[in-house]
Amino acid sequence: GIQVEQSPPDLILQEGANSTLRCNFSDSVNNLQWFHQNPWGQLINLFYIPSGTKQNGRLSATTVATERYSLLYISSSQTTDSGVYFCAVGANSKLTFGKGITLSVRP
Amino acid sequence: AAGVIQSPRHLIKEKRETATLKCYPIPRHDTVYWYQQGPGQDPQFLISFYEKMQSDKGSIPDRFSAQQFSDYHSELNMSSLELGDSALYFCASSSWGGTEAFFGQGTRLTVV
Numbered sequence: 001g002i003q004v005e006q007s008p009p010d011l012i013l014q015e016g017a018n019s020t021l022r023c024n025f026s027d028s029v030n031n032l033q034w035f036h037q038n039p040w041g042q043l044i045n046l047f048y049i050p051s052g053t054k055q056n057g058r059l060s061a062t063t064v065a066t067e068r069y070s071l072l073y074i075s076s077s078q079t080t081d082s083g084v085y086f087c088a089v090g091a092n093s094k095l096t097f098g099k100g101i102t103l104s105v106r107p
Numbered sequence: 108a109a110g111v112i113q114s115p116r117h118l119i120k121e122k123r124e125t126a127t128l129k130c131y132p133i134p135r136h137d138t139v140y141w142y143q144q145g146p147g148q149d150p151q152f153l154i155s156f157y158e159k160m161q162s163d164k165g166s167i168p169d170r171f172s173a174q175q176f177s178d179y180h181s182e183l184n185m186s187s188l189e190l191g192d193s194a195l196y197f198c199a200s201s202s203w204g205g206t207e208a209f210f211g212q213g214t215r216l217t218v219v
Contacts, residue, residue, distance in 0.1 A: 033207060041195050041213055043150070048207035086149060094140065094163050095199075095208060097149040 002027045006087050006098035013077050013105050021072040021101050023087030031090040032063050034072050037100070038083045046072070046085075077105045109133055111211035113198050119217045120188050128183040128214045132200030138162065139181040140208065141173060142197040150197055156181060157203050188218045 003026035013019055025032075034046040047054050047061040049070065054061055058077075063070040074081055082105045088095040112131040120126050132139050138157045142150040152165035156175035167173075170188075175181045185192060195215050199208040 031206070031208075035210070041144075041215065043197060043210040043213070045207070045209060088150075094152050094155060094165070095142075095150075096152070099149050 002096045004089055004096055004098035006101050010102045015105055015107050017077050018075045021085055023070040025068050025089045029089040029091055032070055033088050034061055035086045036083050079105045079107055081105050111200050111209055113211035113214050117215050124188050126185045128196055130181045130198030132179050136200035138201050138203050139175055140199045141183050144195040190218050193218045
């Protein structure tokens with residue numbers, strides 16, 4: 001099956017800092033999504049981005065499908081950005097998740 | 108906008124009991140997926156349905172079964188519950204063909 005690797009596994013930031021989260025995957029996909037899991041366990045859709053670049057406020061994402069990686073950028077981080085960030089990829093409908101990146105933003 | 112609705116949100120069961128989790132997809136979505144997320148783990152795919160037929164199967168125990176009904180809602184039935192079944196269970200829905208999947212808020216199952 002598809003392998004998904006996320007890095008770094010843990011990230012600690014001071015409020016206001018910027019960060020880049022990376023997702024590598026092992027095979028061609030037609031679905032790639034970034035999620036934020038909040039402390040209550042809710043999975044929040046951040047981006048559906050099988051290719052190209054998208055921006056939503058302080059967050060942006062880029063997927064280079066030919067090189068099998070995606071990047072999530074967080075700018076001017078806030079304490080509410082804390083949580084686990086998952087990258088999930090799929091060849092059709094089924095998504096395979098990475099292990100997640102745990103982000104802690106300190107005030 | 109309507110989201111994926113899961114019920115119940117929390118469930119406590121004893122070992123060897125049975126549990127039924129329900130999922131109501133976003134209107135006009137024809138594909139439903141179930142995922143299991145153990146403590147500190149990433150979500151793992153269990154099973155999916157497209158147009159009421161099973162479309163894919165992951166690491167779903169034989170004690171679990173699922174189906175999608177004519178109104179597209181889905182139910183995950185879990186029998187002979189074990190302590191290790193304690194997890195967050197997510198349902199997601201999408202249109203068929205690799206489009207964006209939207210997740211429900213999850214059902215937290217605790218087996219005691």
